[in-house]
Amino acid sequence: MDSYTKYLVDNVLSEDKTVTYRLLSRALKVHANTAKQMLYEFHLSQNAKRPGTVHATYLVYGVKKGGNIPKGANEDVEMASSPPYAESVTEVVQSYALSLITEESLKDALAGYEEVSSIHVYSVAPHATKDMGLLADVANEVLSLSTAKDEISVPITNPYVRTRERRGAGLKAAAAPSVPAAKQQAKAPASKAASAASPAEIKEESKAEPGQAIAKAENITKKSTPALKRGGSSGIMAAFSKAAAKPKKDVKTKAEKPSAEDTTMALSDDGEDDEEVEMLKSKPRSTAGTKTKKEREEELRRMMDDDDDDQEQKEEEEEEEEEEEQVKSEKAESPEPEPMEEEPTTGSVEEEKSEVVESSNNGRRRGKRKVMRKKQIMDEQGYLVTIQEPGWESFSEDEAPPPRPATKPKIAVPAPVASKGKKGAAAKGGQGSIMSFFSKKA
Amino acid sequence: MVTLEEVAGLGLLQKPPSNGDAPEPLQRPESNYRPLSTFVLPKERQYQQQFADIYFLRLTKIKPAVEEAAIAAWKNTKIGGEKAKKVERVLDVRQGELCWVAGTVYMDMPLKPSILEDVAKDRWISAPTTLDHYYSEGGQDSVMLEDDSGRIKLVGEAIKNYFLVTGCIIAVLGTENANGEMEVIDLKFADLPPQPARWSLSKPSPRPKDEDVEMTDSPSSGSKKIALVSGLEFSGTSTAYAAELNLLLEFLLGEALDPSVQSELSQISRLIIAGNSIAKQEDAHHGTASDNTKKPHTKKYGYDASSYNPLPSQLLDTFMSELLPTMPVTLLPGTNDPANASYPQQPIHAAMFPKSRTYGGLPQAGEDAEPGWLDMVTNPWEGEVEGWRMLGTGGQNLDDICKYVDSADRLGMMEAMCRWRCSAPTAPDTLWAYPFQDDEPFVMKECPHLYFVGSQPEFGTKVIEGSEGQMVRLVMVPSFAATKEIVLIDTETLDVTRVKISA
Structure with a gap:
C-alpha cells in the first residue's frame, strides 16, 4: 500500500476527515499536482471497491456559457459622437469561472461550461460535502502545517522577492551607543575611524538608506545583527562614544549647569541626531576634551536654542536630576562611577561664586547657592508677568567632589573602574587625554 | 457544453506518476x-486651514484648459447675429448678452449634507452621511456656476445632458435671462489631460532571453x-x-x-x-440609543478597547x-x-x-x-x-x-x-x-x-x-x-x- 493511500485511509475512512489536495501535499511533502492525482486515484480505487464510500469535490476552471454575453448592444464608436455621457456600456471581456463543485453536481455544472481548461479533484471526504465553508477549516489546518516557505507552499517562486530587515530588540540595545557616536563624529572631525565604523548604525537609527538596508537584510541574519553591533560598540566606537559622553559629565560636575539637558540629548534615540549634527557642523570645534569651561558653557548655551530663563531653571532642576542622570547614563552603556569617591573630579573653584558650602561631613554637603527664581506677579494693568530674580537657596546633597585645581591634568590617576570607561574623566583634563585613553584600552 | 466523458483523464485526473519526479518549477516575472x-x-499636517483654497487651486489649474476647449468650440459661434464673447468672471455676465464663462460647478441640493446646517444646529461633530443619494426627485436641485467673484444659477436643457457634480470645472455658453439665471446653450470640459508615453518614469526590464x-x-x-x-x-x-x-x-x-x-x-x-x-464593523457596540440603555454599566467614554x-x-x-x-x-x-x-x-x-x-x-x-x-x-x-x-x-x-x-x-x-x-x-x-x-x-x-x-x-x-x-x-x-x-x-x-x- 502506498504511503498516500494509507494516509488517506487513516484520515478519510477511519477518522472521518475531509482531506484537500493542499493538506495532503503538506502532510506528505509532495507537490500539489501530485497530491491532486493521489486524491483522484484514491477516490477511484475506493469507490471501485465499494461505491459511495468516498465523495470528492472538483475544482473546475474554464469559460462558462453565457458568461461573455454583452450587456448592451451599443458600440464604443457611437460614444465618441454622441454627447459624452450618454449611457455607456461595459466592454465585453473574456470571463473565466473558477468553481468548486461536488461530485454529485459535476455533470450539471460541466454542462454550463463552454470550455474547461483545467479540472482536478479538490478534496475527498467520507460524506458528500454540503457546505463548502467546511473546506475553509481544512485550509486553516493547512496554514498551520505550512510554516516553511518552501517549494510546496510557494509553488511559483519569485526570484525578485525581497524583505526588509526586522528592527528588533537587539537593535534597540545598540541604539544608545550609536547616538553618542554620531555626535562624536560631528564634534571631532579627526575621528575618521569612528565614522567609518559607524555608518551602518547611524543609518539604522535615522534614515536608513534602502539599498544598504536591503543588502543587510540579505546578508545578515536577525541574530547576527545585534552581535555585530555590540562588537562595534565595544571597540573603537565605544571608546569614542564614551569619550563623547564623558566630557559632558565633566561639564556638569564643574558647572552644574546645562548638562541635564545635554545628557538627555545624548540619551535620546528618537532621531534628533540629524538636527544636532547639523548644528554642530555649523560651528566646528576641536576635541571636546580641550575645551575650557567657559567656552563650553557658551556653546551649550547656544546649542540649547533656549533663552536664559530656561537655562536658569535648568540650574535649579539640576540638583534633583543629578542622581537620575547617573542612573540614566549607566543605562546608556557609558557607566559612571558611584558618587565620585573613588574617582575624584575637579571640583571647580569658580563654583564657589555661586555656591557657599557651609558644612561637608558624613558624605553630605550643605550650603547655599545662588539661583534664579521665577516670580509671577500681576502688574498694574492686570497682566500676569513672570520675572526672574536672583536668590539664595540652601541645599543639602550627596558628597560632591572635593575641590581641586581645575587645571590639573588627570592622566596620572589610575581609575579603579578604568575598564568600564572611566577614562572620560581623564579626557577632560585636556592635553593628550584621548590618546591616553587609547593607550589604556590597548 | 462540456460532458463528463470529455474531461475524463484530462490533466490531473489520472494516477500519480510512479517515478515521482517533480514538475518543472515555475517562476514569476519581475514586476516593473x-x-x-x-x-x-x-x-x-494641520487642519486649521480653510477648504476654499482647494476650489481656488482647482479652478486656477483647470480653467486654462477649459477655456482653451471653449475657445476652440465657440470662437466663431454666432446666435441670432450675436457673437459669443468671453467673460472673465461669473459676475460679469450681463443680461441678454451671449457670452461664455468658466467656473466651478456647485450643486445646490436640499438633501446634500451641509456644513452650514451643522453649524447652525450646533452639531460640531459630523457623522458620515447615511444617505443613499443627494439628488431629490422633486426637482428642487439647482446647478450653480461659481468662481471667486460670485455665483450664477444655470438653467436650460443643455445641462441635463451631462453629469455635473460639485467641484467640476466647466465653461458654459449662454445668456442671462430676466430671472438672473443663465440659460445654457452648450457647455465644455477640459477633456483628457496630456498623456505621458509608456515607460516615461521607469525603464523596461531587459528580457532575460540571453x-x-x-x-x-x-x-x-x-x-x-x-x-x-x-x-x-x-x-x-x-x-x-x-x-x-x-x-x-x-x-x-x-x-x-x-x-x-x-x-x-x-x-x-x-x-x-x-x-x-x-x-x-458591526454596529453592535456603538451607535443606537437602545444599545446604551441596554447595558449602561458598560458604557465608557472614548474608545472602548475591549470592543476591538x-x-x-x-x-x-x-x-x-x-x-x-x-x-x-x-x-x-x-x-x-x-x-x-x-x-x-x-x-x-x-x-x-x-x-x-x-x-x-x-x-x-x-x-x-x-x-x-x-x-x-x-x-x-x-x-x-x-x-x-x-x-x-x-x-x-x-x-x-x-x-x-x-x-x-x-x-x-x-x-x-x-x-x-x-x-x-x-x-x-x-x-x-x-x-x-x-x-x-x-x-x-x-x-x-x-x-x-x-x-x-x-x-x-x-x-x-x-x-x-x-x-x-x-x-x-x-x-x-x-x-x-x-x-x-x-x-x-x-x-x-x-x-x-x-x-
Whole structure:
C-alpha cells in the first residue's frame, strides 16, 4: 500500500476527515499536482471497491456559457459622437469561472461550461460535502502545517522577492551607543575611524538608506545583527562614544549647569541626531576634551536654542536630576562611577561664586547657592508677568567632589573602574587625554 | 457544453506518476513598478486651514484648459447675429448678452449634507452621511456656476445632458435671462489631460532571453498580468465566503489547477488590492440609543478597547503573508480600512500586519527608495506599473459622485472624472478631504493609461479616447465580497479578463 493511500485511509475512512489536495501535499511533502492525482486515484480505487464510500469535490476552471454575453448592444464608436455621457456600456471581456463543485453536481455544472481548461479533484471526504465553508477549516489546518516557505507552499517562486530587515530588540540595545557616536563624529572631525565604523548604525537609527538596508537584510541574519553591533560598540566606537559622553559629565560636575539637558540629548534615540549634527557642523570645534569651561558653557548655551530663563531653571532642576542622570547614563552603556569617591573630579573653584558650602561631613554637603527664581506677579494693568530674580537657596546633597585645581591634568590617576570607561574623566583634563585613553584600552 | 466523458483523464485526473519526479518549477516575472507620491500628505499636517483654497487651486489649474476647449468650440459661434464673447468672471455676465464663462460647478441640493446646517444646529461633530443619494426627485436641485467673484444659477436643457457634480470645472455658453439665471446653450470640459508615453518614469526590464534560455522555452509564455481585487472584506464574524477567499489564494499562489493553467497564472506579476480589505464593523457596540440603555454599566467614554476585534486584520495579514513570497502586493486603503477617513487616505500602517510587514518598505525611506515588496499606498494612488501610468482609488470618489446623479452609469462617471481632469471633484464638499493649501492633487495633471476604481457593485470596463489620441482603460473593480470576482489586466495590451470564483 502506498504511503498516500494509507494516509488517506487513516484520515478519510477511519477518522472521518475531509482531506484537500493542499493538506495532503503538506502532510506528505509532495507537490500539489501530485497530491491532486493521489486524491483522484484514491477516490477511484475506493469507490471501485465499494461505491459511495468516498465523495470528492472538483475544482473546475474554464469559460462558462453565457458568461461573455454583452450587456448592451451599443458600440464604443457611437460614444465618441454622441454627447459624452450618454449611457455607456461595459466592454465585453473574456470571463473565466473558477468553481468548486461536488461530485454529485459535476455533470450539471460541466454542462454550463463552454470550455474547461483545467479540472482536478479538490478534496475527498467520507460524506458528500454540503457546505463548502467546511473546506475553509481544512485550509486553516493547512496554514498551520505550512510554516516553511518552501517549494510546496510557494509553488511559483519569485526570484525578485525581497524583505526588509526586522528592527528588533537587539537593535534597540545598540541604539544608545550609536547616538553618542554620531555626535562624536560631528564634534571631532579627526575621528575618521569612528565614522567609518559607524555608518551602518547611524543609518539604522535615522534614515536608513534602502539599498544598504536591503543588502543587510540579505546578508545578515536577525541574530547576527545585534552581535555585530555590540562588537562595534565595544571597540573603537565605544571608546569614542564614551569619550563623547564623558566630557559632558565633566561639564556638569564643574558647572552644574546645562548638562541635564545635554545628557538627555545624548540619551535620546528618537532621531534628533540629524538636527544636532547639523548644528554642530555649523560651528566646528576641536576635541571636546580641550575645551575650557567657559567656552563650553557658551556653546551649550547656544546649542540649547533656549533663552536664559530656561537655562536658569535648568540650574535649579539640576540638583534633583543629578542622581537620575547617573542612573540614566549607566543605562546608556557609558557607566559612571558611584558618587565620585573613588574617582575624584575637579571640583571647580569658580563654583564657589555661586555656591557657599557651609558644612561637608558624613558624605553630605550643605550650603547655599545662588539661583534664579521665577516670580509671577500681576502688574498694574492686570497682566500676569513672570520675572526672574536672583536668590539664595540652601541645599543639602550627596558628597560632591572635593575641590581641586581645575587645571590639573588627570592622566596620572589610575581609575579603579578604568575598564568600564572611566577614562572620560581623564579626557577632560585636556592635553593628550584621548590618546591616553587609547593607550589604556590597548 | 462540456460532458463528463470529455474531461475524463484530462490533466490531473489520472494516477500519480510512479517515478515521482517533480514538475518543472515555475517562476514569476519581475514586476516593473514605480509608485508616485502624488497623494502622500506631510507627516506633520494641520487642519486649521480653510477648504476654499482647494476650489481656488482647482479652478486656477483647470480653467486654462477649459477655456482653451471653449475657445476652440465657440470662437466663431454666432446666435441670432450675436457673437459669443468671453467673460472673465461669473459676475460679469450681463443680461441678454451671449457670452461664455468658466467656473466651478456647485450643486445646490436640499438633501446634500451641509456644513452650514451643522453649524447652525450646533452639531460640531459630523457623522458620515447615511444617505443613499443627494439628488431629490422633486426637482428642487439647482446647478450653480461659481468662481471667486460670485455665483450664477444655470438653467436650460443643455445641462441635463451631462453629469455635473460639485467641484467640476466647466465653461458654459449662454445668456442671462430676466430671472438672473443663465440659460445654457452648450457647455465644455477640459477633456483628457496630456498623456505621458509608456515607460516615461521607469525603464523596461531587459528580457532575460540571453542568459535564461530555459525560461523562454518554458510554456510560461504570454505577457505579464496584474491582478486587481477589491473588497476582500475579511470579517471577524462572518465566514460566508471563506471558501472563496481560500480559492482566491490558491489561484493566485498558482497551487490550484493543472500545470498548463498554472504556467499562465505564473505570469501574474503583481496584486493590487483596491480598498476595503476589512469588513465593515458591526454596529453592535456603538451607535443606537437602545444599545446604551441596554447595558449602561458598560458604557465608557472614548474608545472602548475591549470592543476591538483584531481578527479581520489578522486574516488579511495571513492572506498577504501567504501570497507575498510569490507575488508583490500593492495595498490601497478603502472606506472600511484602518486608515484616515478623509481623502486622500494615507497608507495603512505596517503595524497592522505583523507577518506581512517584513516585506514592506522602510518607513523612513526617501522618495527615490525602492518601493516595498508589500507596498502600502495612499488612496487615491498613482504609479507606473509595467510602464503604464495608473491611477486607482478605493471607490469613495465614484460612490460619492453617484449620490449626485440619478444614474447607474458608473463607467460614464469614471469617464466624466477623466474629462473633468479631477479624480475627486466632490472633495471637499461631500467627500471628506484634507484642506490642501499649496497643491490640489486631485487634479489630473497627466492622463493615466489605466484608471481603476475599487469596491464597485459590479464589474465594468471600457476604453475612452481623447482628442489628442489619449487612450484610457477604465476598470471598475467589483467588490470581491459581493461578486467573488477579480480582474486580470494584461500588461502589454491592457486587455481585461475577469475571473469569477464560486464555491
